[in-house]
Structures are given as structure tokens and as C-alpha cells.
Amino acid sequence: METNLPRTQMVLFDNSIIRLDYNPATDILEVEYPDLHDYLLSEIKRSIDTLLDTVRSYYVKRLLLDSTRTIISVGDEESREIATYLAAGLARTRVQKVARVQSPSTTVETTAQHSIRHIQEAQALPFQLQNFSSKTLAMEWLASNF
Template identity: 70%
Template sequence: MILFENSILKLDYNPATDILDVKYPDLHDFLLPEIKHSIDIMIDIIKNYDVKKLLLDSTSTLISVSDEESREVAVYLASGLTRTRVQKVARIQSPSVTVEKTAQGNLKHLQESTALPFELQNFASMTEALDWLKE
């Protein structure tokens, strides 16, 4: 069931599994304010539906911002998620080496600088990610 959709994010929720499937947005500098606003909406929806499992799909994400700006978005998302009851976040990796290098740097930064109250893991495929979320 689609809970929200705009040009930045699409939130597809399955109440039977309590998994919210989110296509990670493309990161372009002119979109950063809109991305943050969309993240705020997503966090409100996660709270309202009391979502416990989040699937972030980065398979088609494009990045045309600096590493610092990308990290800022990742930190913004993670800090928003810390204010919810999310327990597990599965991220499906991008086939792009450049995107994945940036994402890995962001994940390392988050794990070193913040005590995340949820489990966070990367997966190469949708099947692996869903299996882990359903455990």
C-alpha cells in the first residue's frame, strides 16, 4: 500500500510484514531542501504507522553532490529514524561503485559517531534484505 509518493520518495508499506519499502532518492544539490522535507514526511509516517522495519532501496540512486552533502542527508535520515520505533533498517546496495563508496563512508560515519537504536545492514539483493527483515 502506497502511503506517500512524490518526485523524491515513494513509501510502500506492507502491514502483513510491517516493512516499509523506500526507494532512496537521487541526491542532487538543487533537491537537498526538498529531500530533507520528504524525509520529515517519511519520519512522520513511520511514527504514525509505528513501522518497525525499513527497506532502503539504493539500486537506482544517483549522486551528484559532494561527500559532505551526501553524509548530511544520511545523518539527517538516521537522526530522524532515532526518534521512531524502527528496529531494523536493511539497505540494498547500488550497482554503482561510486554510489556504494559514498554510502559505505556514510554508514561508517554513522556507526562511529552515533549510537543507533536500530540494526542497520547492507545487502546485495532484495531477497537477502527481506529475509533478514522478516527474521
């Protein structure tokens, strides 16, 4: 007899660029931040549009961006453009907290930090944004009360 509780995580979307895992019990949507390659930029934007549509449809308030496996082969400008596109889209949703799990790659992390700093200087974000060194810490922060 199976005694495990049913898994509450739902895969809402999955393609070669992003996967959206949603847990309705915690209202946390998990997404692995996509690899950034020149030839994928238009597909990445379409996948971000799908992410934003999903956030709106499910009224998601908590988002986990996992950058632990992200590979970046584009310049700072292209990376910043994608990050800005995502942040601007999230600003038009009900998202209240975004936790980003940092990459172990110094190169990826440096690029990401430059992009985040640029976004925060360019616009006032209507949601809290925190970086974390582990997924466990990020999930604890997201699950904590507002």
C-alpha cells in the same frame, strides 16, 4: 474468477523524490533512497520528514532502503548530511531494523559506505542496520524474528 490473494502493499506517499510502500502484514516500509542532487537537498529533507512522520504514524519497526537506482551528484559532505539527517530521525522512532539494498554503482556505494561509517562512529544507532546485495535477501532479514 480471480483467485489471486489481495495485494497487501499500500502506497502511503509518492512524489518525485520518494515513494513509501508499506506492507502491514510484514510491517515493512519500503522506500527507494532518493537521488542526491544539489538543487534537491531541501526537498529531500522535507521528504525525509514525511518518511519519519509515516514511520511514527504506522509504528513501523522494519524499513527497507533501496539504493539500487540512486544517483549521487553531490559531494561526500552533502551526502553524509542527508544520511545523518535520516539516521538521526529514525533513531527517534520505533524502527528496530533497517535493511539497505546496495547500489550497483561503485561510486554511489563508496559514498554510502563512508556516510554509514561516519554515522556509526558519531552516534550509537538504536536499530540494527545491514547492507544487502539483493532486495530478496534484505526482505528475508527484515521478516526474520528479532
